[in-house]
Amino acid sequence: MKATERILNILIFTFLYAxxxxxxxxxxxxxxxxxxxxxxxFYWYKELFASSDTITALQNTLILAVASATIATVLGLIAxxxxxxxxxxxxxxxVMTITDIPMMNPDIVTGVSLMLLFxxxxxxxxxxxxxxxxxxxIAHITFNLPYAILNILPKLRQTDRNLSYAAMxxxxxxxxxxxxxxxxxxxxxxxxxxxxxxxxxxxxxxxxYYTNGASFQTLPLKIFAMTKKTVKPDMYALSSLxxxxxxxxxxxxxxxxxxxxxxxxxxxxxx
Amino acid sequence: MKHTNRRSLRxxxxxxxxxxxxxIFIVVPLFMIAYYAFTDSSGAFTWENIRMLTLYKETFxxxxxxxxxxxxxxxxxxxxxxxFMSRRSASAQRMMTLLIMLPMWMNLLIxxxxxxxxxxxxxxxxxxxxxxxxxxxxxIGTGGAVVLGMVYNYIPYMIxxxxxxxxKMDPALLEAAEDLGASFLVKLxxxxxxxxxxxxxxxxxxxxxxxISTFYISQKLGGGKIMLIGDVIxxxxxxxxxxxxxxxxxxxxxVFILLSMALLNRAxxxxxxxxxxxxx
Numbered sequence: 001m002k003a004t005e006r007i008l009n010i011l012i013f014t015f016l017y018a019x020x021x022x023x024x025x026x027x028x029x030x031x032x033x034x035x036x037x038x039x040x041x042f043y044w045y046k047e048l049f050a051s052s053d054t055i056t057a058l059q060n061t062l063i064l065a066v067a068s069a070t071i072a073t074v075l076g077l078i079a080x081x082x083x084x085x086x087x088x089x090x091x092x093x094x095v096m097t098i099t100d101i102p103m104m105n106p107d108i109v110t111g112v113s114l115m116l117l118f119x120x121x122x123x124x125x126x127x128x129x130x131x132x133x134x135x136x137x138i139a140h141i142t143f144n145l146p147y148a149i150l151n152i153l154p155k156l157r158q159t160d161r162n163l164s165y166a167a168m169x170x171x172x173x174x175x176x177x178x179x180x181x182x183x184x185x186x187x188x189x190x191x192x193x194x195x196x197x198x199x200x201x202x203x204x205x206x207x208x209y210y211t212n213g214a215s216f217q218t219l220p221l222k223i224f225a226m227t228k229k230t231v232k233p234d235m236y237a238l239s240s241l242x243x244x245x246x247x248x249x250x251x252x253x254x255x256x257x258x259x260x261x262x263x264x265x266x267x268x269x270x271x
Numbered sequence: 272m273k274h275t276n277r278r279s280l281r282x283x284x285x286x287x288x289x290x291x292x293x294x295i296f297i298v299v300p301l302f303m304i305a306y307y308a309f310t311d312s313s314g315a316f317t318w319e320n321i322r323m324l325t326l327y328k329e330t331f332x333x334x335x336x337x338x339x340x341x342x343x344x345x346x347x348x349x350x351x352x353x354x355f356m357s358r359r360s361a362s363a364q365r366m367m368t369l370l371i372m373l374p375m376w377m378n379l380l381i382x383x384x385x386x387x388x389x390x391x392x393x394x395x396x397x398x399x400x401x402x403x404x405x406x407x408x409x410x411i412g413t414g415g416a417v418v419l420g421m422v423y424n425y426i427p428y429m430i431x432x433x434x435x436x437x438x439k440m441d442p443a444l445l446e447a448a449e450d451l452g453a454s455f456l457v458k459l460x461x462x463x464x465x466x467x468x469x470x471x472x473x474x475x476x477x478x479x480x481x482x483i484s485t486f487y488i489s490q491k492l493g494g495g496k497i498m499l500i501g502d503v504i505x506x507x508x509x510x511x512x513x514x515x516x517x518x519x520x521x522x523x524x525x526v527f528i529l530l531s532m533a534l535l536n537r538a539x540x541x542x543x544x545x546x547x548x549x550x551x
Contacts, residue, residue, distance in 0.1 A: 008352055035391070109484065
């Protein structure tokens with residue numbers, strides 16, 4: 001049993017990390033090849049930062065990720081509080097089912113459906129270009145929203161409602177009671193919602209591919225354009241950098257989550 | 272009375288923006304797919320796009336076959352792995368979860384492209400084979416490479432939900448079965464598998480759905496020889512600009528997936544609203 005476990009672990013982790021290893025190793029390759037190693041160099045990293053295209057794409061990706069994650073978190077927070085307070089069970093179930101749709105549908109269907117909507121509206125308004133940064137932003141907010149709601153809603157359910165009633169008895173307005181009492185309790189969920197939206201947006205290719213305008217290129221779209229031709233190791237250099245960034249973000253989220261778990265355990269023990 | 276009115280007004284104000292947003296950007300787009308599927312380029316009603324679907328019977332069949340194969344292989348590897356993982360120490364479990372999710376955060380395009388470098392004619396595997404004097408293998412352009420791409424890209428989606436369920440399983444159940452003389456196979460069949468069914472079902476959905484709708488994996492690892500539904504939709508929309516046929520293909524894909532998910536969910540109904548989504 002023990003031996004089977006060890007062999008399986010080795011096989012799976014080798015399988016999972018082989019392509020990542022290839023990527024990192026070949027990003028330091030001295031030649032143009034992505035299959036034959038010929039020496040160590042930082043050439044492709046220098047090349048990467050010399051190209052203004054890549055820098056613009058990186059900026060665009062970050063602008064889009066920050067904007068869509070922020071708007072989706074605010075909208076998702078308001079929606080989660082609203083859904084939490086909904087009295088009618090059928091209505092709540094309907095809203096939750098609709099919320100699930102973007103997560104259940106394949107990305108290609110979500111992308112195509114949004115594109116058709118934008119094209120339809122564009123034709124109605126007689127626009128020459130129906131796709132732009134705005135449509136891309138709307139698409140990203142739309143696929144981030146369910147994850148925002150599903151990160152915040154469970155945290156709301158865990159809060160003690162008597163605390164906010166107590167705050168209101170002591171003279172807080174409902175809004176003030178929300179920000180003074182509820183908000184601190186659900187903050188880990190809100191932060192996780194934002195970070196999740198940010199990483200999802202950063203990583204998205206398929207939905208962006210259908211909803212973006214020609215003038216605004218993000219990194220995944222640029223990578224797609226690059227992989228249509230033969231790829232030089234500069235793409236691997238770029239990917240290795242993205243990988244490091246995401247690694248740092250993930251470790252941050254992990255720390256946040258384990259901290260909130262510890263806090264929860266502490267409250268449970270007190271009770 | 273006044274109080275209740277103000278309360279419902281507040282709830283309305285809270286729900287309003289999201290209800291409006293999801294109506295316009297989730298519900299209406301689905302109707303747009305149906306609208307485009309049943310109209311021609313001038314906007315008149317037609318069955319033509321639906322009739323054209325018969326041309327793609329083989330594409331649908333091959334997409335279904337590859338994605339089912341990928342789902343089954345993923346399950347066979349993931350289940351024992353998740354089982355062993357769930358019996359490790361808490362810190363080892365945390366570490367392993369992180370290690371499994373980590374590759375997922377590398378863009379799918381790059382992961383897939385990297386596999387292409389490993390498998391292609393002048394790629395890494397064939398270079399190594401050449402060094403030890405063996406004939407090069409043809410891997411890119413085969414169904415095997417496409418299925419491998421699917422398994423690779425989506426295996427964490429199978430491991431994590433199964434592991435999440437197994438780790439919550441009460442070990443006393445297995446001990447009791449053992450005391451009553453159950454062999455490992457009996458425990459597996461009567462206790463472990465039935466209890467982990469919800470995790471298995473969500474794993475199946477999360478591997479099958481992106482596999483059957485992919486177009487990048489088949490484009491790169493299929494070497495242009497293997498066309499899946501995703502490739503056909505992509506080509507109709509982005510190359511041929513035939514939005515109507517693209518919409519009817521998307522409609523079929525969507526209806527098929529939603530129906531199979533509804534069937535699967537009925538097989539393993541588990542209403543746990545308190546489960547949040549976990550990032551890692």
